[in-house]
Amino acid sequence: MATTDTGVNFSFNRVAAMVRRYWYLLRSSWPRILDLIYWPAVQMLMWGFLQLYISQNAGFFARASGVFIGSVLLWDILFRGQLGFSISFLEEMYARNLGNLMMSPLRPSEFLVALMIMSIVRLSIGMIPVSILAIAFFGFNLWALGLALAAFFANLILTSWAVGIFVAGLLLRNGLGAESMAWTIMFLFLPLTCVYYPVAVLPEWLQYFAWALPPTYVFEGMRALVIDHVFRADLMAQGFALNIVMFAGASLAFMMLLRSARVQGSLLQTSE
Amino acid sequence: MDARSTSPIAVDQLVKRYKGVAAVDGISFRLAPGSVTGLLGGNGAGKTTTIAMIMGLVSPTSGTVTVLGADMPRERYRVLHRMNFESPYVDMPMRLTVRQNLSVFAQLYAVKDIEGRIASLAAELDLTEFLDRQTGKLSAGQKTRVSLAKALLNEPDVLLLDEPTASLDPDTADWVRSRIERYRAQRGATILLASHNMGEVERLCERVIIMKKGRIEDDDTSEHLLSRYGRETLEEVFLDVARGRRHSEAAQ
Numbered sequence: 001m002a003t004t005d006t007g008v009n010f011s012f013n014r015v016a017a018m019v020r021r022y023w024y025l026l027r028s029s030w031p032r033i034l035d036l037i038y039w040p041a042v043q044m045l046m047w048g049f050l051q052l053y054i055s056q057n058a059g060f061f062a063r064a065s066g067v068f069i070g071s072v073l074l075w076d077i078l079f080r081g082q083l084g085f086s087i088s089f090l091e092e093m094y095a096r097n098l099g100n101l102m103m104s105p106l107r108p109s110e111f112l113v114a115l116m117i118m119s120i121v122r123l124s125i126g127m128i129p130v131s132i133l134a135i136a137f138f139g140f141n142l143w144a145l146g147l148a149l150a151a152f153f154a155n156l157i158l159t160s161w162a163v164g165i166f167v168a169g170l171l172l173r174n175g176l177g178a179e180s181m182a183w184t185i186m187f188l189f190l191p192l193t194c195v196y197y198p199v200a201v202l203p204e205w206l207q208y209f210a211w212a213l214p215p216t217y218v219f220e221g222m223r224a225l226v227i228d229h230v231f232r233a234d235l236m237a238q239g240f241a242l243n244i245v246m247f248a249g250a251s252l253a254f255m256m257l258l259r260s261a262r263v264q265g266s267l268l269q270t271s272e
Numbered sequence: 273m274d275a276r277s278t279s280p281i282a283v284d285q286l287v288k289r290y291k292g293v294a295a296v297d298g299i300s301f302r303l304a305p306g307s308v309t310g311l312l313g314g315n316g317a318g319k320t321t322t323i324a325m326i327m328g329l330v331s332p333t334s335g336t337v338t339v340l341g342a343d344m345p346r347e348r349y350r351v352l353h354r355m356n357f358e359s360p361y362v363d364m365p366m367r368l369t370v371r372q373n374l375s376v377f378a379q380l381y382a383v384k385d386i387e388g389r390i391a392s393l394a395a396e397l398d399l400t401e402f403l404d405r406q407t408g409k410l411s412a413g414q415k416t417r418v419s420l421a422k423a424l425l426n427e428p429d430v431l432l433l434d435e436p437t438a439s440l441d442p443d444t445a446d447w448v449r450s451r452i453e454r455y456r457a458q459r460g461a462t463i464l465l466a467s468h469n470m471g472e473v474e475r476l477c478e479r480v481i482i483m484k485k486g487r488i489e490d491d492d493t494s495e496h497l498l499s500r501y502g503r504e505t506l507e508e509v510f511l512d513v514a515r516g517r518r519h520s521e522a523a524q
Contacts, residue, residue: 017379024372025365028406091365099362100422103327104380105352262331262345265290268324268361 014106018114022088023121036084036126040076044130047072048138066226068196069140073131074152074222075195077123078215079186081160082167084122085115086182089168093176102267108258112251115168116161123157148225151236152218158243159214160186162250169250169257173266195219214242279338280305280430280462281326286335288321288486295321297486298335303462303479308452310477311466312506314514317483319466320361323432326464327357339430351430353381358423359434363415366408370399370418373407374425381426393421397451413444420448424455431455433465437472445469449476470507480506482513489513 026032051068092098101111131142142149167185170178192206193215199207210216217239221232261267279302288296296318303309311319324330325337328345337344342351364373371390378386394400397417402410407418416436423431436452437445449472456463467473473480474494482490482497490497490513494506501509 011382013382014380017376020379021365021368021372021376024368024376028367095365096361096363097365099329099359100364100377101380102329103352103355103357104377105349105382106380107349259331262329265288265295265321265324265330267329268320 010107010109014110015114015117018106018111019117022114022118025091033125036122037129040080040126040130041133043076044069044072044134045137048134052138066140067223069134069138070142070222070226071195071219073127073134073142074156074218076127077153078156078160078189080123080126081119081157082163082186084119085161085164086167088115088118089171090179090182093171098267112165115164119160119164120157145225148231152222155214155218155236155239155243158247162243162246165250165254169254172261173257173264175266189213189215193219198223212242214239214246279303280340281464282338283326284336286322286325286337287333288325288330289333294486296325299488301481301488301491303464305462306460307479308456308463308465308477309479309481310473311464311481311483312473312510313483318486319483320434323434323464323466327432353426354428355430355432356423356426356428357432357434358419358436360438361434364407364418364422366406368407369404370407371403373418374421377422378425383425389425393424397421413440416440416444416448420451427459429461431461431463433463435467436465437469445472452476470505470510474506482510484513
């Protein structure tokens with residue numbers, strides 16, 4: 001027999017195969033790599049210069065130097081993390097390769113782990129150069145946040161994966177007709193998770209929704225750190241707990257949507 | 273030992289309904305080990321849905337599919353590494369080279385000697401000179417050979433082929449058929465082939481299942497079908513079935 005694997009158990013070998021597949025694709029196309037850096041850089045520069053202007057004219061913002069740039073960079077971790085996950089998945093649909101994968105011994109959980117790894121790879125290609133640009137242009141060193149950055153990152157990437165998993169399920173179930181969700185769903189989080197302003201700004205009834213979303217804890221925590229120089233471990237723990245619930249819910253939704261796709265025959269027809 | 277466990281593919285009272293409409297309507301068949309069976313039928317006859325249920329891509333509404341002793345789709349991960357398929361309705365990623373594509377799939381199927389297997393398949397399917405070319409830059413015939421190489425990577429015991437020579441010129445199609453024949457002879461694999469090409473089915477398949485509106489209209493060897501319908505080609509038999517002529521009428 002030419003193969004060694006029974007295919008029953010989770011296999012890191014198959015995860016590695018999928019990561020290799022996406023890496024080949026990424027490195028074969030310089031526009032894809034440029035795209036990973038382009039928008040984060042534009043965003044960071046725009047908000048950085050805006051903050052520079054405001055801080056020269058307002059006492060509070062002068063004290064809170066770095067809040068906007070910090071928000072932009074953390075928002076990009078959340079947004080680009082999900083986009084990196086979803087784009088890798090969409091590549092399979094654009095390439096009409098999903099049938100090959102679904103018919104192979106690749107398990108859904110292995111596929112999702114490969115997509116998570118690729119979201120970190122794509123995020124790193126975009127964010128590392130941009131974080132260095134932030135130091136060069138505005139003297140904001142994201143890396144100086146140290147352990148707090150690790151906590152922020154872990155929480156944000158977990159949310160981005162949960163959203164990415166849910167969107168992948170929608171794409172399996174509904175085909176490319178659900179493609180716009182992959183590009184836009186995260187923008188729902190932009191006003192609700194209070195990326196650029198404190199939760200207290202929202203009407204009281206909306207604050208309940210905001211606190212139900214894990215990234216809100218990260219952005220509040222970032223402001224506490226940059227403005228008050230206090231690391232709010234309690235916020236990180238609450239955000240992490242919500243993330244576990246969100247991740248489990250998204251994984252469950254994915255499995256239900258996949259089952260529904262098998263019932264409806266959607267895996268055969270993944271175009272719109 | 274019952275027939276379900278000895279047949280590489282056993283289909284029993286299989287039904288698939290989409291919003292109340294039966295795409296497959298209570299079909300049953302068992303394939304003998306090492307056999308090549310043709311699945312014939314017009315558009316919408318239920319061939320692709322049947323193959324999709326055998327692969328575990330679509331869940332049956334009722335009835336059962338057993339492949340190599342595994343109940344599909346519930347136990348599919350027990351046997352997917354011993355199966356493979358080729359279809360013109362799926363592609364290999366276009367930007368990857370042929371070698372990259374084959375090596376990714378070889379790793380997914382846990383092929384033991386990936387480089388060696390790719391080299392031997394490339395030699396066998398006349399792909400060596402294209403191995404480092406992007407898959408999207410190949411001709412239709414070359415892409416079909418790459419898809420066939422992917423389908424044979426893990427030396428499957430069960431091979432499902434959905435119109436393997438669709439859109440190929442006669443010479444390339446004939447070449448592909450000879451490779452399928454050779455693989456069956458070497459490996460003793462069980463092959464189920466859906467096709468609109470009657471000549472292909474006549475040449476490759478010892479048994480023919482003809483579907484119409486989700487049901488099996490006839491199921492026999494090519495020779496018996498030709499004799500019962502009093503026809504000289506399978507295409508004529510297919511037209512008789514498609515147009516609702518019984519074999520007794522057709523023979524007159």
